[in-house]
Amino acid sequence: MKYIRTFFSVVWRCWFYLWMLIVILLLSPFLLVTIWSDQTYATFYKVARLWARLTFYGMGMSYRVESAYPWVKGKSYMFIANHTSMMDIMMMLLLVKDNPFVFVGKKELAKLPIFGFFYKKTCILVDRKDSKSRYQVFQSAQNKLNQGLSICIFPEGGVPDDTSIVLDSFKDGAFRLAIDHQIPLAPIAIGYLKFYFPFQWGMGKPGQVPVVLLPPIETKGMTQEDKKEIKDQAYQAIHKEVVQWNIKRKG
Numbered sequence: 001m002k003y004i005r006t007f008f009s010v011v012w013r014c015w016f017y018l019w020m021l022i023v024i025l026l027l028s029p030f031l032l033v034t035i036w037s038d039q040t041y042a043t044f045y046k047v048a049r050l051w052a053r054l055t056f057y058g059m060g061m062s063y064r065v066e067s068a069y070p071w072v073k074g075k076s077y078m079f080i081a082n083h084t085s086m087m088d089i090m091m092m093l094l095l096v097k098d099n100p101f102v103f104v105g106k107k108e109l110a111k112l113p114i115f116g117f118f119y120k121k122t123c124i125l126v127d128r129k130d131s132k133s134r135y136q137v138f139q140s141a142q143n144k145l146n147q148g149l150s151i152c153i154f155p156e157g158g159v160p161d162d163t164s165i166v167l168d169s170f171k172d173g174a175f176r177l178a179i180d181h182q183i184p185l186a187p188i189a190i191g192y193l194k195f196y197f198p199f200q201w202g203m204g205k206p207g208q209v210p211v212v213l214l215p216p217i218e219t220k221g222m223t224q225e226d227k228k229e230i231k232d233q234a235y236q237a238i239h240k241e242v243v244q245w246n247i248k249r250k251g
Contacts, residue, residue, distance in 0.1 A: 006202045013201060016059055023054045024115060035121045038147055044122060045100040052093035060206030061196065063091065068213040073098040076150045077186040077216065078178040082167055082238050083154035084194035091190055092152055095211060101150035104137055104173070106158070124151075126173075138177065145181050153177075155234070159199055166246060167239045175231045179224055184216040187234045189241035192249065212241045 024031070027047055034044035056063075071077060079101055081092060089103070107125040124140045141151055155170040178185050191210040198204055214237045217230050 005205075009202050009204050012059070012204065012206075016055075016197075019058045020055050020115065023051055023058070024118070027051055031118055035118060041102075041122070041147070041149065042100055048122075049093045049097070052090040056087065056090045056094060059087075059197075061087065061209065062207075063094070063209040063211055065095075065211050065213065069215040071096075071099055071186060071213075071216070074148065075099060076145055076148060076181075076183045077101070078174055078183055079150060079152040079186045079188065080155050080174050080234060080238075081152075081188040081190055082242055083156050083159055084190070085159075085197045086199065087193055087197045088154065088190060091193070091209065091211070092188070095188060095213065096150070096152075099150045101152040102141075102144045104141070104151060104153045137173070138180070141177050142181070145183065150183075150186075151177065155231075163194070163198070163200075167235070167242055170231050170235050172227060172231065175227045175234070176224065178219045178230070179222050179227060182220050182222075184218050185230060185234055186216045187214040187237050188212070189214060189238045191242065191245035195249070210245060214238070214241075 027050065030047045031044065031051075034040040034047060077099055079092065079096060079099075081088065092101075092103075103123040104126060105119070105123050107120075124137055124144070126137045144151060151174075153174040155174045156168040157171040157173075158168075160168045175185070189212040192207060193209055196204055196207040196209065217233055219226075219230065222230070
């Protein structure tokens with residue numbers, strides 16, 4: 001039985017990469033037209049959301065929003081969420097409709113065929129081992145916020161090799177940016193993707209993903225001295241939801 005599940009998971013994973021490629025190729029005329037100018041980013045974002053929807057549901061996945069705090073349409077936010085799967089990218093695009101954002105992500109993804117081309121053209125890339133790269137992120141984020149866009153960061157900075165870790169510690173970047181630009185943090189808790197579509201091959205299956213859109217954390221009037229406080233607040237809010245889902249899953 002174990003070998004049958006592993007075989008299914010490997011075939012399903014291969015289908016993911018194939019299906020994602022097919023969807024990108026189908027949408028590539030619209031993507032290519034909209035990635036070259038800041039003025040067309042809002043249109044690109046709509047196409048990207050369509051890509052996310054087709055890819056996500058084409059994998060047999062679904063999601064349910066268990067509770068949601070409404071975001072102000074068109075307002076700039078610092079969106080943050082726990083990071084456990086490649087599908088986190090699709091989830092964020094599906095969840096955020098009226099506040100177009102730009103991902104801050106690791107530069108290694110730019111090496112992926114076809115996907116990487118669009119990724120590096122539309123995202124803020126960071127090499128966390130390079131201090132100059134981290135500094136450039138702040139400059140790029142400033143430009144995007146000036147255009148009325150939001151920013152999306154997975155504050156764990158990556159996925160830990162130790163799968164027993166429920167939620168890894170948060171890096172400072174998202175919180176420093178939010179305070180610098182006085183924009184609210186919008187925490188999002190995503191459940192079960194760690195089990196449905198992990199980074200490890202030979203594991204995973206289709207399923208329904210629970211999501212909670214947590215109340216934003218205001219940063220107006222705050223300084224960098226308040227960074228630890230809001231980072232801890234965001235961490236505890238997301239951690240609470242993830243722990244509860246893990247308990248339900250085991251139960």
